[in-house]
Amino acid sequence: xxxxLPEFFPKLKKxxxxxxxxxxxxxxxxxxxxxxxxxxxxxxxxxxGWLVPRGKGxxxxxxxxxxxxxxxxxxxLPDLRYFTPEQDKQAVTILFDLLDEYFKLIDVEQV
Numbered sequence: 803x804x805x806x807l808p809e810f811f812p813k814l815k816k817x818x819x820x821x822x823x824x825x826x827x828x829x830x831x832x833x834x835x836x837x838x839x840x841x842x843x844x845x846x847x848x849x850x851g852w853l854v855p856r857g858k859g860x861x862x863x864x865x866x867x868x869x870x871x872x873x874x875x876x877x878x879l880p881d882l883r884y885f886t887p888e889q890d891k892q893a894v895t896i897l898f899d900l901l902d903e904y905f906k907l908i909d910v911e912q913v
Contacts, residue, residue, distance in 0.1 A: 804841040807834065808905040815898055827893035828882050831866040845908075852904050869897050 822833045838846050850865040859871030
């Protein structure tokens with residue numbers, strides 16, 4: 803049985819370069835989505851639902867774009883395909899911080 807994303811996430815953070823060949827924000831989001839689909843678990847949809855009330859982006863945005871709204875204004879999101887290495891690093895850091903916060907929250911709620 804494959805680990806759920808919250809269970810696997812500490813390994814991903816520790817060994818990011820092993821699991822995500824190009825450690826870009828786009829590559830990391832694609833890996834997370836693929837991992838979730840392959841594992842048969844569904845956490846990213848509820849992660850999206852957790853991000854929406856933060857009010858930093860429009861609710862119809864996909865979760866990777868809502869994460870970017872933590873850094874950039876909703877109306878001026880840059881095209882992540884053209885991120886600089888610094889932008890990728892900042893976006894991955896924000897993503898990991900938000901997932902850490904979310905996974906701690908759902909762990910507490912499940913107890």
